[in-house]
Amino acid sequence: MPKILFVDDDYEFTNMLSTYISMEGYDVESSNSPKSALNLIKNNNYDFVITDIRMPEMDGLRFLQEALEIKRDLTVIVMSAYGTYETAIEAVKRGAYDYISKPFKPEELLLLLKKAEERESLKRENNRLRMQLKQESGLDNIIGNSFQIQELKEKIKRVSPLDVTVIIQGESGTGKELVARAIHDLSKRSEHPIVAINCAAIPENLIESELFGHARGAFTDAHTDRAGLFEEANNSTLFLDEIGELPLNLQTKLLRVIETKEIRRIGETKDRKVDVRIIAATSRNLLDDVKEGRFREDLYYRLNVFNLVIPPLRERVDDIPILLKHFVLKFCKKHNIREPVIEKATIEFLTTLRWEGNVRQLENAVESAIILCDSGTLAVSHFSQLKARTDEYRDIEIDEKDMSLNKAVAKFERNFIIKALAAVNGNRTKAAQLLNISHRTLLYKIKEYGIK
Structure with a gap:
């Protein structure tokens, strides 16, 4: 049953319309005060708001503006009396769905409501189809048909629309940043670009400025004011790769940002509000780091609202053929090389390796093999660099008395x-x-x- 709020200072008129519309199957509430109506909008989910354009407490344009600030997608219909036609047109320009001129018959308003219902139904269906398409395209870069990858994709779909922090765990080269970007692309924040930083790649003395920004003169090379990555990621997502490498003093500051949603630039005394979703990734065992005092326990639990574990490639060897095919096509296109036929022995060889570097190692190996491939067939011989690595493992001495x-x-x-x-x-x-x-x-x- 659609829910409607009538807003008009004319009590008798509002009561008459409310009675008629409710008899047509709508759940109707009314308010004779625009300020009270705004409180009702804050605390309720109305499908439609019908408001007069002229009211002594607050004019209709201001009421429309404040109502849409509370709920951006609210459907508002304005009622205009003689002499307020131009104002009604202005209201539509500012976001009202439509207007109806007084005096009108209740049936005319009912017809307008039916049209608005049809529009809202089309919008919902359109949003559903857009979200379905978004989910399919957002997961395109996560390649694999193994049950581990299918399960990972389902978890990504589940957590993406929720504004919670996520920790992604996985060995180097498993695709942690791809997963972070997929979560962002399927989230409500996808209108803004994701901001990423590798905490291990930036020197300890620079990372605070990189994250939080600085004021001019805060330190020797601070010649201008500079916003940090938290401000750059406002209303978006900040991806903190290798979060386990973040120094302890900055872990404390990160915890404060999560708790207060405020940052302070180096050299400033004023806090700045930020609205940022944090996705963190690590190749370390953070619980071990917590036990050994290298990572704050309170920060770990603040970040670990939702945990995603990416399996290493050696635990999903069934995905190697499809990954191989994907990378062959990618690098043939990149280097303008004709696509070779992949020998069965090549696939069998690749599935026997340990892949310490995971998918990234496979990707690099395939690019190298495509460059070396001077025939129409991709053979084991084109992966000579991988064969050399396997020989290293064969050379490890085994002590039969201690097989640890x-x-x-x-x-x-x-x-x-x-x-x-x-x-x-x-x-x-x-x-x-x-x-x-x-x-x-x-x-x-x-x-x-x-x-x-």
């Missing part, structure tokens, strides 16, 4: 870090880049493994 997998992985990781450091003459920054980990993580592992 954790110890074997730790030994391999230690040796791999030593090799990376040697390759760049001990430059830890370059070694971190080579290993595709943050500088902070590398320092932690050097200390953990006692590497000198």
